[in-house]
Amino acid sequence: MTLKNQVLRCPTCRTLVTAGDENFPFCSDRCRAVDLGKWASGVYRISSPVLDPEVLEGAEAASADAVRRQREEDET
Template sequence: MTMDSPILEKLVRCPACGGDSVYGPRNLFRPFCSERCKNLDLGAWASESFRVPTEAPPDEAPFGDPKLQ
C-alpha cells in the first residue's frame, strides 16, 4: 500500500441509532457513529437495560443441588 492509495472504509449500521457509521481508523467510536451513541449504549449496559431473558425458578423450588438436600 502506498501513501497515494485511498484507505477503503466500510460503512456499517450504528447499533444505537441505526444510522451509517464509518468502520475504520478515523472513527474513534466505532462501531457507533458518534460519542453520543456510544455513551447511550454504555448507559444502557450500566443501568442493566440489556438483559438476557431467563426463567426464574418457582418460589418453592430449593436452591442448590437437589441431590444434597
Template sequence: MSQAVRTVACPTCGTAVRWEPASLYRPFCSERCKMIDLGEWANETYRVPAVEESPDSEVDPARYR
C-alpha cells in the first residue's frame, strides 16, 4: 500500500510542490523561487513582529523554564 505524497503551494509562485526528499527546494518549487524569497527577507520586505521591552522591565523567570 503506497501513501499519497503531500503537496504544498510554493510560497513564491503558488506552484504545487511534492513534499518528499526528492524535492530539493521544498517548500519552494525551484532555486529561483527560493532565492526570490531570500531576497525579500534581505530587503526587509518580510519582517517578524517583535514586542519591544524596556531595558528595566522585570523578567519573569518562569517564562524560561
C-alpha cells in the first residue's frame, strides 16, 4: 500500500481520511483550524525539551567541527 492510498483517522474528529487528500492528516479545513487553535491556546504542548541539552551541545560541536574541516579542505 502506498502512502497515497493509506487511510488514517482525522486527529480532530476521527473521520477516515486518505493520505492523498488535500487536508491530510485532517478531513477538512475546519478540523485543521480546530487543531491549530488547540496548539495556540496551550491545550496541546510539548511538555519536555525535545532534545537533552547535552546532546544538543554535542551535535552543535560536531557540526561546527565538520564546517571547520570542510573550510580547511576547500582552502587546500
